[in-house]
Amino acid sequence: MAVVVRQSAEYNDAIHNVFTDYGIPFFMDQSKDVLHHPLSEFIRSALETVLYGWKHEAVFRCVKTEMLFPEDGRMDRERYDRLENYVLAAGIEGRQWKSPKGWKPLLRGGVEDEPAEADARRVAEFEDLLKARKELVSPLARLERAIAKAGTIRGMCEALFDFLDRSGAASRLERRSESDLAEGRPGSARIHRQLWDGVMNLLDQLVEMAGEEEVPADLFAGMVETGLESLKLSAVPPSLDQVVVGTMDRTRTGDVRFSFVLGASDGVLPMRMQEDGVLTERERESLGDLGLEMAPGMRRKLLDERYLIYRAFLSPSEGLWVSWPLADEEGKGLYPSEYVRHLRKLYPWLESRPAAAFPEKDEGERELLEYMELPQRTLSYLMPRIRSWMEGGELSGLWRDAYNWFAVRPQWQSRLQAMLDSLSYANQEAALTRRTADRLYGSRLTASVTRMERFVSCPFQHFAIHGLGLKERKLYKLQAPDMGQLFHAALSRVATELGEGWGRAGSEEIKAISGRVVEELSPRLQSEILLSSGRYRYIAGKLKDIVSRAAVVLGEHARRAEFQPVGLEVDFGPDGTLPPLDIELPDGSSIRIIGRIDRVDAARSDKGLLLRVLDYKSSATQLRLEEVSHGLSLQMLTYLDVLLTHAEKWLGSAAQPAGVLYFHVHNPVLSVPSGLEPDEAAAMLLKRFKMRGLLLDDADTVRMMDGAMEGRSDLLPAGFKKDGTFLSDSALASGRQWELLRSSVRRTIATIGQSVKDGEIAIRPYRLGSKTPCQFCSYRPVCQFDPLNEANEYLKLGTPGKEEVWRSLEELAEAQAEPACAADMNSEPLHMDPAPGDMQSAPRDMGPASRDRVSGDMSPLKGTADRDENGDGRRS
Numbered sequence: 001m002a003v004v005v006r007q008s009a010e011y012n013d014a015i016h017n018v019f020t021d022y023g024i025p026f027f028m029d030q031s032k033d034v035l036h037h038p039l040s041e042f043i044r045s046a047l048e049t050v051l052y053g054w055k056h057e058a059v060f061r062c063v064k065t066e067m068l069f070p071e072d073g074r075m076d077r078e079r080y081d082r083l084e085n086y087v088l089a090a091g092i093e094g095r096q097w098k099s100p101k102g103w104k105p106l107l108r109g110g111v112e113d114e115p116a117e118a119d120a121r122r123v124a125e126f127e128d129l130l131k132a133r134k135e136l137v138s139p140l141a142r143l144e145r146a147i148a149k150a151g152t153i154r155g156m157c158e159a160l161f162d163f164l165d166r167s168g169a170a171s172r173l174e175r176r177s178e179s180d181l182a183e184g185r186p187g188s189a190r191i192h193r194q195l196w197d198g199v200m201n202l203l204d205q206l207v208e209m210a211g212e213e214e215v216p217a218d219l220f221a222g223m224v225e226t227g228l229e230s231l232k233l234s235a236v237p238p239s240l241d242q243v244v245v246g247t248m249d250r251t252r253t254g255d256v257r258f259s260f261v262l263g264a265s266d267g268v269l270p271m272r273m274q275e276d277g278v279l280t281e282r283e284r285e286s287l288g289d290l291g292l293e294m295a296p297g298m299r300r301k302l303l304d305e306r307y308l309i310y311r312a313f314l315s316p317s318e319g320l321w322v323s324w325p326l327a328d329e330e331g332k333g334l335y336p337s338e339y340v341r342h343l344r345k346l347y348p349w350l351e352s353r354p355a356a357a358f359p360e361k362d363e364g365e366r367e368l369l370e371y372m373e374l375p376q377r378t379l380s381y382l383m384p385r386i387r388s389w390m391e392g393g394e395l396s397g398l399w400r401d402a403y404n405w406f407a408v409r410p411q412w413q414s415r416l417q418a419m420l421d422s423l424s425y426a427n428q429e430a431a432l433t434r435r436t437a438d439r440l441y442g443s444r445l446t447a448s449v450t451r452m453e454r455f456v457s458c459p460f461q462h463f464a465i466h467g468l469g470l471k472e473r474k475l476y477k478l479q480a481p482d483m484g485q486l487f488h489a490a491l492s493r494v495a496t497e498l499g500e501g502w503g504r505a506g507s508e509e510i511k512a513i514s515g516r517v518v519e520e521l522s523p524r525l526q527s528e529i530l531l532s533s534g535r536y537r538y539i540a541g542k543l544k545d546i547v548s549r550a551a552v553v554l555g556e557h558a559r560r561a562e563f564q565p566v567g568l569e570v571d572f573g574p575d576g577t578l579p580p581l582d583i584e585l586p587d588g589s590s591i592r593i594i595g596r597i598d599r600v601d602a603a604r605s606d607k608g609l610l611l612r613v614l615d616y617k618s619s620a621t622q623l624r625l626e627e628v629s630h631g632l633s634l635q636m637l638t639y640l641d642v643l644l645t646h647a648e649k650w651l652g653s654a655a656q657p658a659g660v661l662y663f664h665v666h667n668p669v670l671s672v673p674s675g676l677e678p679d680e681a682a683a684m685l686l687k688r689f690k691m692r693g694l695l696l697d698d699a700d701t702v703r704m705m706d707g708a709m710e711g712r713s714d715l716l717p718a719g720f721k722k723d724g725t726f727l728s729d730s731a732l733a734s735g736r737q738w739e740l741l742r743s744s745v746r747r748t749i750a751t752i753g754q755s756v757k758d759g760e761i762a763i764r765p766y767r768l769g770s771k772t773p774c775q776f777c778s779y780r781p782v783c784q785f786d787p788l789n790e791a792n793e794y795l796k797l798g799t800p801g802k803e804e805v806w807r808s809l810e811e812l813a814e815a816q817a818e819p820a821c822a823a824d825m826n827s828e829p830l831h832m833d834p835a836p837g838d839m840q841s842a843p844r845d846m847g848p849a850s851r852d853r854v855s856g857d858m859s860p861l862k863g864t865a866d867r868d869e870n871g872d873g874r875r876s
């Protein structure tokens with residue numbers, strides 16, 4: 001029996017699936033392209049490595065064929081993975097592969113940390129990497145030298161053969177072949193051997209044809225590549241007792257009793273030909289008449305095409321079955337082939353009937369039975385019926401019987417269950433058990449504020465990072481967080497060096513200090529990336545300009561303000577300058593918040609000690625109240641809370657909040673239609689550095705931050721009207737409102753901490769306006785979040801106005817009605833137990849997603865009466 005098609009690619013998958021489902025043995029007669037076989041890939045990537053500058057992509061392609069691993073198993077895959085990680089993180093490229101000189105252990109820690117000596121374990125790991133490098137590089141370097149010395153094609157073929165021989169390619173392929181055979185893959189076992197012979201033939205032919213030719217090495221590599229591309233290996237049918245599946249132009253079906261010709265549509269049978277040569281058909285004929293040997297022309301090809309069809313139709317001795325598709329995969333209608341018309345004309349009594357891949361809804365029992373010949377196939381047809389029934393459709397008696405047939409047979413139950421489960425598949429994760437969560441995160445939670453914000457953004461992202469410990473591969477490139485680190489460290493050093501004299505220093509002095517500081521810190525960034533090339537040195541210069549400009553502007557801030565830095569890079573945590581912030585969770589345990597505050601400024605007034613938090617940002621950042629209330633922006637207010645909580649012990653007296661401010665570290669370019677006087681330019685520039693955030697709504701306090709303020713401030717998000725009151729768009733909060741924010745942030749952290757401990761890992765990213773965390777999230781391949789899947793929805797967060805946020809915070813505080821709420825905010829940490837109804841301002845509904853799951857109950861269906869017990873036509 002044979003199945004014949006004109007073009008195989010379109011039918012391969014369908015034939016494979018259907019024949020496998022029906023358990024029919026078949027043989028696909030097609031030649032295999034071997035370009036991606038490990039041996040071809042090994043040869044191509046090795047030549048690419050040594051001829052095109054040791055690009056790491058080519059080296060890794062070569063390494064991944066595993067042909068270079070020592071045959072005694074010393075070089076395992078994991079060791080190679082570590083080598084690859086190192087190479088990508090350290091930016092090893094080109095000549096660096098060939099010498100261990102540029103290979104240094106990767107720097108750990110941040111820019112601001114002093115470089116530490118590598119410990120013994122890291123030294124041993126690094127030495128192992130160096131050994132792995134040598135094992136991989138030696139044979140490739142030998143091939144490089146041999147090819148460079150060869151000159152002729154013969155010499156290069158010998159060099160390549162020597163490379164294959166020394167790497168034991170033949171014996172490796174032999175082993176692969178044996179293992180494929182042992183695992184029941186005779187076809188693939190044969191290919192390994194055939195390919196080795198094919199490659200040897202290719203080298204022989206190159207030597208025979210042009211062995212003594214002197215050609216450049218890249219031309220030789222091109223010849224080898226073309227040779228490998230044209231190698232096609234044929235599979236031999238492992239037995240005769242099977243259906244042969246092939247194309248008309250390749251397969252000789254021989255004596256078959258029945259033949260099935262698929263895809264007999266117009267344009268395919270016969271194949272539509274296109275003239276693509278330079279010569280017309282007439283010119284070809286004229287040249288042929290003159291005795292020139294020509295490749296087959298259009299006419300010849302059309303005749304051949306007819307012959308192929310003739311042979312396919314006439315080869316079976318007992319029956320021919322011809323089918324054609326009614327539409328292509330885009331739904332565009334197709335016409336049957338002209339041969340179908342011929343057949344109908346010749347044999348008018350022939351019957352033709354449509355055959356659907358899946359049973360239609362309104363098909364009668366007789367037709368349906370045709371789809372139920374084999375259990376596996378019936379099961380695949382049954383599932384869409386059950387899905388439609390779950391959605392309220394009908395399920396006919398025949399399909400019910402089919403379901404019951406599977407349900408009572410133990411051998412089918414696991415497959416039926418798997419399929420039922422697939423029907424109810426919702427891309428969601430149930431919460432971890434408390435025990436698992438404790439083992440992952442520790443029974444006492446210790447976390448940074450960023451981690452809390454991450455949980456609010458998406459619990460699954462938090463789980464992927466902090467539970468599973470998934471990290472993106474480190475790459476040797478300068479990224480925004482690296483620059484942020486450099487800015488923080490540099491500005492902190494400038495502040496330390498200038499101290500209280502920052503406001504008095506001239507801009508040239510500030511620029512000189514900033515430049516020197518950036519130069520000192522640059523080598524610590526990403527394994528000296530800023531010194532690695534001219535391009536990066538240029539970027540280092542730009543970073544120096546940015547830090548200098550920001551430092552000069554901060555000098556102006558210092559000149560105008562009575563607030564002075566009292567802490568730079570202030571760590572809070574077990575070993576920090578300040579203790580951690582401990583917040584009690586609803587279940588009685590607690591969460592410990594740790595972190596580092598960029599800068600703390602203080603000033604004394606008749607209200608006592610005033611503190612403000614300053615955060616350097618490499619992008620423009622705002623403090624949005626709605627984000628605070630949703631739990632997406634907790635950092636600044638938590639930092640302020642830490643300072644107020646520990647001020648007495650740290651600074652000797654209790655403190656009041658004066659503000660939280662973001663300072664954008666950048667180097668803006670002024671663009672104006674006409675020139676500017678230096679003073680005007682300086683004033684304009686200053687405005688571009690205006691800080692964003694929230695201030696205490698007290699005119700004296702605000703003036704202490706900008707003594708030169710008249711009307712709208714150049715430095716702060718506030719301004720005065722003529723009557724001395726604040727402009728309405730000033731970003732201000734009263735003393736009461738600071739208290740509300742502080743307690744709201746604590747409540748939010750307590751809720752998040754409790755949800756983390758309860759094992760919440762839902763795939764539920766937020767959506768605020770058009771903002772979602774998925775946009776820049778690297779964990780999508782893990783979570784598979786798909787907004788089109790109804791189980792995957794964004795958590796839509798509202799955008800209440802400022803007044804609404806304040807009102808709701810006030811209501812929450814009133815509702816709390818616990819004496820602890822009124823606790824002195826300057827004393828020990830508050831311990832709040834949020835009541836269940838208290839969470840409107842907290843981040844989200846943290847409870848595990850409750851979803852209707854198909855129960856997978858496989859008890860037999862009894863009939864309509866049973867199904868309608870809910871009265872809605874569905875099964876309970």
Ligand code: SF4
Nearest residue numbers: 458461774777783785
């Ligand atoms: S892609 Fe979106 S849903 Fe997936 S982990 Fe990231 S933030 Fe969460």
